[in-house]
Amino acid sequence: MPRFYVTTPIYYVNDKPHIGHTYTTIVADILARWHRLIGEDVFFLTGTDENSQKTVQAAHQKKEKDIQKYTDQMSSMWQMTWDSLGFSHNDFIRTTEERHKKGVIKLFEKIQKKGDIYKGKYKGFYCSGCEAFIKESDLARGKCPLHKTKPDFIEEENLFFKLTNYKDKLLDHIKKHPEFIQPETRRNEVVSYIETALEDVSISRPNKGWGIPLPQDPKQVFYVWFDALINYLTGIGYGQDETKFSKWWAKDCPIVHLMAKDIIKFHCVIWPAMLMSSGLKLPDVIFAHGFFTIDEEKISKSLGNVIDPIFLSQKYGIDPVRYFVLREIPFGQDGDFSTKKLEERYNGDLANDLGNLVSRTLTMIEKYFESKVPAAGRPTKEEIETLVSSTWKKAEQGLDKFQFDKVLVAIWQLIDFANTYIEKNKPWELAKKDEKKLAQVLYNLTESLRHIAWMIYAFMPETAEKILSQLNVLESERKLSFDQIKKWGGLKPGTKIKKGKPLFPRI
Numbered sequence: 468m469p470r471f472y473v474t475t476p477i478y479y480v481n482d483k484p485h486i487g488h489t490y491t492t493i494v495a496d497i498l499a500r501w502h503r504l505i506g507e508d509v510f511f512l513t514g515t516d517e518n519s520q521k522t523v524q525a526a527h528q529k530k531e532k533d534i535q536k537y538t539d540q541m542s543s544m545w546q547m548t549w550d551s552l553g554f555s556h557n558d559f560i561r562t563t564e565e566r567h568k569k570g571v572i573k574l575f576e577k578i579q580k581k582g583d584i585y586k587g588k589y590k591g592f593y594c595s596g597c598e599a600f601i602k603e604s605d606l607a608r609g610k611c612p613l614h615k616t617k618p619d620f621i622e623e624e625n626l627f628f629k630l631t632n633y634k635d636k637l638l639d640h641i642k643k644h645p646e647f648i649q650p651e652t653r654r655n656e657v658v659s660y661i662e663t664a665l666e667d668v669s670i671s672r673p674n675k676g677w678g679i680p681l682p683q684d685p686k687q688v689f690y691v692w693f694d695a696l697i698n699y700l701t702g703i704g705y706g707q708d709e710t711k712f713s714k715w716w717a718k719d720c721p722i723v724h725l726m727a728k729d730i731i732k733f734h735c736v737i738w739p740a741m742l743m744s745s746g747l748k749l750p751d752v753i754f755a756h757g758f759f760t761i762d763e764e765k766i767s768k769s770l771g772n773v774i775d776p777i778f779l780s781q782k783y784g785i786d787p788v789r790y791f792v793l794r795e796i797p798f799g800q801d802g803d804f805s806t807k808k809l810e811e812r813y814n815g816d817l818a819n820d821l822g823n824l825v826s827r828t829l830t831m832i833e834k835y836f837e838s839k840v841p842a843a844g845r846p847t848k849e850e851i852e853t854l855v856s857s858t859w860k861k862a863e864q865g866l867d868k869f870q871f872d873k874v875l876v877a878i879w880q881l882i883d884f885a886n887t888y889i890e891k892n893k894p895w896e897l898a899k900k901d902e903k904k905l906a907q908v909l910y911n912l913t914e915s916l917r918h919i920a921w922m923i924y925a926f927m928p929e930t931a932e933k934i935l936s937q938l939n940v941l942e943s944e945r946k947l948s949f950d951q952i953k954k955w956g957g958l959k960p961g962t963k964i965k966k967g968k969p970l971f972p973r974i
């Protein structure tokens with residue numbers, strides 16, 4: 468069975484999930500659901516990054532002396548949020564787990580054996596917001612350009628990873644695999660960084676009682692990024708369950724890392740070099756999406772509710788939020804999240820277009836055919852059938868290329884076509900004069916609804932299941948292969964529909 472492995476970054480536990488983290492996780496969930504739908508064996512990993520100094524600072528601010536206890540509470544809050552939003556991840560990795568620590572040490576020892584680790588002195592600026600060293604030339608008036616805070620000046624003896632050994636290999640790999648870093652703007656950014664600014668990186672810090680101690684020198688802990696990146700391996704069994712690991716970290720299993728654009732350097736430079744050093748394959752795609760503004764403002768805590776995914780999903784439902792962010796913002800670009808625009812799409816695309824199509828069609832089946840799907844009658848290949856099949860093609864192509872907005876546009880063209888098909892054929896008039904044609908029209912509409920439900924399934928799983936339930940085929944459809952699902956004519960005449968509540972009550 469073909470396999471597919473998709474990850475989100477692991478999230479810092481010192482913060483609450485906001486719409487930005489939720490966005491990355493929604494996209495991972497869409498890819499996971501889509502690849503399962505087309506018949507692949509999927510592993511979807513997310514989790515929390517816990518060994519950071521930020522964790523310690525946040526615990527202190529909350530007057531919690533027991534850092535692990537604070538970390539446990541925060542991590543379980545993240546897990547509960549993801550569960551309540553219905554994400555379909557297969558595992559949730561925490562970097563304070565034993566299974567993770569074992570894998571980190573294993574990978575470190577491999578890199579060390581290769582001769583890529585040396586002791587050196589580090590002198591320079593460190594931003595704890597970035598959890599990274601910053602070059603003096605990158606400071607803006609002495610401050611971190613991202614966090615607007617003054618970095619600490621640090622001078623200490625650390626272990627270094629010979630990142631510069633991999634300069635040519637990295638450039639070569641990126642050149643040979645244009646799909647490796649997406650979108651293209653990020654690829655150019657990474658290439659120019661490697662060409663002009665690559666330096667060896669420090670991978671250890673003094674042990675202040677938090678983090679994963681180095682095996683040979685417990686006075687030092689692993690630098691949090693070195694440790695965190697390895698979650699992509701330990702989450703699938705590295706250093707613990709080699710059979711499982713070799714199933715997912717394999718040549719013939721596409722590996723996709725998703726993230727926001729601010730952490731691309733770690734993922735596209737340090738991480739692939741670590742993998743090269745240890746002899747493991749590189750991920751196939753590293754896709755970095757853009758940043759959100761909220762009503763044209765930068766995301767900040769003061770925006771409160773607007774960025775709280777639980778609040779949003781309680782107010783609008785998680786499916787409309789998923790639909791909105793994917794439809795509104797081309798994946799990879801920056802975009803604006805506004806509840807006004809969300810409500811416009813909700814009332815327009817969802818309530819008017821999709822919701823109405825479902826409700827009108829099923830009402831007519833109730834009225835004219837005693838709630839039973841009529842037989843199609845004439846075996847003519849109508850335009851709507853051709854459109855369904857070309858929409859499936861567009862969905863497959865678009866999802867392969869991470870062009871989620873284009874897929875949704877194509878599906879909504881089909882929905883619009885179906886609504887116009889009702890207007891054109893006027894079933895209420897056919898009911899008086901041409902029952903055969905009426906049956907044909909209504910069969911085509913209900914069968915199209917079945918296809919539309921599956922087309923939106925990865926994007927809006929709850930809504931898709933509601934439509935399939937109203938068609939009374941949810942359980943039988945689940946057993947079908949992707950080829951069977953896509954085939955026209957899957958809905959059996961005589962199926963007794965169960966019209967439900969409106970899918971999207973207007974706001």
Ligand SMILES: [Zn+2]
Pocket residue numbers: 594595596597598611612613614615
């Ligand atoms: Zn910073």
